[in-house]
Amino acid sequence: MPSLSIVMPSMNEEETIKICIEKAHEIFKKYEIEGEVILADNSSDRTAEIAAAMGAKVIGPVKGYGNAYLKGLAHAKGDYIAIADADNTYDLLELSDFLEPLMNGEADFVIGSRLKGTIKKGSMPWLHQYIGNPLLTAMLNLLFNTSISDAHCGMRAFTKDALEKMNLKTRGMELASEMIIEASKSGLRIMEVPITYHPRKTPSKLRSFQDGWRHVRFMMLYRPLPFLLIPGSVVFILGALITGTLLLNGNAVENRMHSFILGSMFLVIGGQTLATGGYIKTYGLVHGMYREGDGGSRKLLNYHSLEKELVAGSLILGAGILLGLKVAWSWASSGYGSLAEVESAVVAMVLAFIGLQLIFSAIILSVMLLEVDTEW
Incomplete structure (x- = not known):
């Protein structure tokens, strides 16, 4: 059985796969271990042919970045597993810095940091280096209580046991x-090491x-609360x-009609935002994205709660319709002149919207839960 799998x-x-595999073999030789190179390929050139000729295990065609890793990792048999791109932007000879902490029992998951290391000229667009990557990394750290400097570095290594603990699904x-979120949620010891990032020889596919x-x-999807549920509330x-x-x-409505309309808009926008957050939370629950701390959310999704939502939505919608009919009757009685009950018309509209939103939410959630035991 191989001790190290490189996926x-x-x-x-085809311009870089040969040197990547040669570097992988140098790592195997340095540690005097049995190793394997697994290539999850979707090429139309000679990449797969070159890799196979050098002893790599080629899987393909596999479409999608995440899907390629999922397929490749499923075939990995090593006690330690490393991943990197096949374009030689990551120097596989630097894998020593990743393997040492794993082999010494100091970490379960090691990720490289280009931002703490060296980024060669022309290897990363300024938008990625100074805005996109730092912003997304800061967002991930804030939401999931991690302390990573370069969350999108593609060079990583972890133990076989760590891989089995991570519930990886995205394609x-x-x-x-x-991968970082799952590593953190699984309680894995995460370590970051500085690396050198090199320019690509072919155009980037990002x-x-x-x-x-x-x-x-x-x-x-993982954290709808800060994104939608709290702002919506x-x-x-x-x-x-x-x-x-x-x-x-x-008489305050007549004197502050603009504020009244603004408040009504906030009700509509807030209701829509809350509903969207509910949909996302339900999707995550149905697809097993959350492991703990969701007992309250699960209880809200049982059949009786959905029935109550339908009843509540119907009552609110009915109130809006009745109020709207009253406004229409007053308008007709006045000879269809100027509408005097503007505030009542606005309230009727808001009630009707919120009622319909509750009804549609109940229907959508029930459809999402069709194939799940709604009693949990």
């Missing part, structure tokens, strides 16, 4: 974030904004306070 995704890397670029959004979306409560205060003060 690399590849897509048309896109967001796997880089998921898509800055699309890939960045995928990471944000994934963190939002604040906006909704603020809207309720503004509209409620003006309505209770009698």
Whole structure:
């Protein structure tokens, strides 16, 4: 059985795959261990052919960055596993700095840091180096209580036991974030080592904004509370306070119609934001994204709670419709002139929206839970 497995995704890397595998063999020789190179490939050039000729195990075609790693890691048999890109931007000879802490029992998961190491000229766009990567890394650290300086460094190493503890699922670029999140949630000892990042010989396959959004979306899935549920609650409560205060003060609505409309908008926006946060939280629960601390969320998703949401939504919608009919009747009685009950019309609209939102939320959540035991 190999002691070290090196997994690399590849897509048309025939110019660099040879030197990457040669460096991997040097690491095997340095530590006098049995090793294997696993290439998860989706190339249309000679990358797979070159790798196979050098003794690498080629899996493919495999589409998707995360999917390539999932497939490659599933075949890894080593006690220690390292991952890196096949474009030679990461120097595999630096794997010694990753393996030493693992072999000495000092860490379970080691990740490289380009920002603490050396970034060669032309190897990383300024947008990634000074804005995108630091911003996404800071967001991940804040949400998941980690202390990583370069969360998107693709050169990493971990023990086989650590891999089995990480519940890796994502098939896109967001796997880089998921791996750190899962390592932290699993209580793994994470260590960071500085590395050198080299320029690519071929054009980069990264898509800055699309890939960045995928990471944000994934963190939002894991932590909908700070992204949507808390902001939604604040906006909704603020809207309720503004509209409620003006309505209770009698003529205040007429004198502050703009504030009244603004408060009503806050109610609508806050309700929509809360509903979206609920959808995301439910999706995460259904797909096993959370391991602990979600007992309250699970109870809210049982069948009886959804029934109550349908009833509540229907009552609120009914109230809005009745109020709207009253306004329409008054308008018709006045000969269809100027509408005097503007505040009542706005309140009717808001009630109708919130009622419909509750009804649609109940329907959507019930559909998401169709294949799950809703009693948990």
